Amino acid sequence: MSVEIITKDDLQVFGMNLLEEIRKMLGKNKQDVKDWLKGKEVKKLLNVAPGTLLTWRATGKLRYSKIGGIYYYSHQDIQKMLDEGSNSHE
Numbered sequence: 001m002s003v004e005i006i007t008k009d010d011l012q013v014f015g016m017n018l019l020e021e022i023r024k025m026l027g028k029n030k031q032d033v034k035d036w037l038k039g040k041e042v043k044k045l046l047n048v049a050p051g052t053l054l055t056w057r058a059t060g061k062l063r064y065s066k067i068g069g070i071y072y073y074s075h076q077d078i079q080k081m082l083d084e085g086s087n088s089h090e
Contacts, residue, residue: 039071042078
């Protein structure tokens with residue numbers, strides 16, 4: 001049985017390679033996210049009732065676009081709303 005000695009340089013190279021692989025994987029996940037979601041998808045994603053989505057639209061809490069009777073919500077706006085909500089202590 002042979003013994004291999006691992007140096008600090010080996011560990012640094014391993015760490016950098018591992019980080020690069022993680023970045024690639026995260027990048028792929030970001031590409032999989034849709035830019036615009038239908039109301040049905042938003043309700044499922046956030047586990048909210050239709051009335052909640054209606055309230056958010058009416059109060060301007062969540063911006064939307066309506067095309068042909070279908071409401072669309074920007075994934076970016078949803079993330080922004082969630083980020084802002086995480087800072088409140090209501």
